[in-house]
Amino acid sequence: MGAGREVSISLDDVRDKNLMQLKKLNVALFPVRYNEKYYADALASGDFTKLGRRLLNHVLDLCTKQNISEVYLHVQTNNEEAINFYKKFGFEIMETIQNYYTNITPPDCYVLSKQITPTQMKK
DSSP states (O other): OOTTOOOOOOOOOOOGGGHHHHHHHHHHHOSOOOOHHHHHHHHHHTTTTTHHHHHHHHHHHHHHHTTOOEEEEEEETTOHHHHHHHHHTTOEEEEEETTOSSSSSSOOEEEEEEEOOTTOOOO
């Protein structure tokens, strides 16, 4: 990653609808290739339960330690699960950006923002 380049990160529990993204991440990040049974078992066993919450708490803790005052992210406007997930952490919808995404419908996104304070509590 080059300096000044924005990176979009979205965290969520593993579900049928985002399993392909998990597979792509595994291929890109890890040298081990998993078979389909591995992913089916992971969904069934709940090994990734609350992973998104733990990762987001970790990121927010790092922001607090590094005196970052605000975190923002983009969420596709029809992704109610993600919107509700982030709202539980105190994120608020700040604006809508039309035609933010290409090749997906709807192409619009919300910008969500959270003010970080040194005393923020974990959810």
